[in-house]
């Protein structure tokens with residue numbers, strides 16, 4: 381969609397204008413046709429806009445200003461932990477010793493980088509209460525899949541081939557049932573009770589000799605701590621199953637509680653959420669997986685170990701689930717996470733948890749006057765409110781989320797978890813000031829008042845953005861991402 385003060389690049393195209401200058405050829409000219417064969421040679425000129433360097437610079441700079449990110453404004457996207465990404469992490473990740481090395485280098489030439497990986501593994505094992513950690517998986521969902529493949533290998537190693545089911549609460553992140561399915565299991569749902577926690581009676585009903593694992597997020601996606609976790613662990617373990625911990629958002633419990641102490645066997649973490657890796661738009665992420673000692677043989681290979689005073693890779697792992705990523709994980713994100721952890725220290729991480737929880741509870745209690753609170757109890761790092769009252773006035777949660785764009789905010793996660801009607805899932809994170817939290821709550825209250833007085837204003841939002849309400853399904857299913865002269 382063209383905009384007056386921002387013509388798109390194809391509208392600027394003028395024949396034979398160029399935005400590049402190439403150096404003189406300093407090698408013999410080759411006959412491309414001969415080398416490639418005729419089939420690979422273009423019949424027509426490429427259909428590209430012809431613009432100057434300045435024009436293209438302005439084009440991309442203008443596009444970049446249309447982005448919303450943590451560095452430009454509040455981004456309370458529940459279950460995503462959009463917290464500040466400290467810039468010191470970037471400085472460290474750019475140190476030549478980290479950024480100029482190559483994964484094919486001999487291990488003895490990159491001992492510093494391997495040492496960082498080793499320390500990070502050890503530190504994450506300590507934070508989660510697990511025995512050992514792999515840094516290979518590239519994201520949260522990838523970690524889930526890797527962990528589940530290890531659980532499968534474990535059961536099969538015991539001749540337990542009948543364990544084909546993975547239990548997942550109905551409030552779980554969508555990646556949980558998806559990973560279970562991709563790992564070859566059948567995902568079975570366990571219900572949430574009226575307090576927003578796993579229904580123990582329902583858990584006892586669904587667990588049986590076919591149970592391979594229970595996948596759990598704790599605090600769960602409603603922001604509530606599963607206080608019966610020890611009993612749940614006993615139910616699953618007694619049935620021969622394993623406990624998988626979705627630790628994408630560890631923000632609420634760091635230095636307070638550890639999945640390993642709760643009885644979990646396998647854990648994944650999202651370093652690009654809890655541990656300040658910048659994320660959004662698909663990556664790069666890092667989803668390390670921690671396991672108890674009995675799962676060590678199944679870890680993705682090669683594993684990084686220490687022999688005498690050298691860090692080495694050990695690929696001689698006959699029971700390993702195999703390599704899950706080329707090279708050694710998303711190293712740059714691991715450097716950022718390591719820098720963050722070392723900057724904060726154990727005490728700092730404890731403070732992170734305290735402020736993440738305080739901020740979420742503060743906002744939840746302020747919003748309670750205007751919005752339905754389906755589970756009225758203290759939350760952890762995030763909380764869920766419902767737009768049920770506003771829906772009666774014809775204003776949906778989607779409308780209110782769109783209206784928030786007019787105030788310069790990225791809206792919270794909406795319609796998730798699916799067991800809450802008209803859900804808003806808000807995660808403020810610990811890095812926001814009280815002023816920001818207050819301004820956001822004021823905007824939400826104002827929007828709720830608009831729903832009563834001028835519902836159309838909200839129903840037709842946003843009003844101040846470059847494009848108004850989009851057809852999101854078509855935008856996602858049939859995105860037009862290529863330049864074309866025809867527009």
Ligand SMILES: *Cc1c(COP(=O)(O)O)cnc(C)c1O
Nearest residue numbers: 459519520521553555626628665
């Ligand atoms: C974000 C998230 C995931 C998935 O992580 P990705 O890195 O996006 O694959 C899984 N579970 C929970 C609870 C999450 O918040």
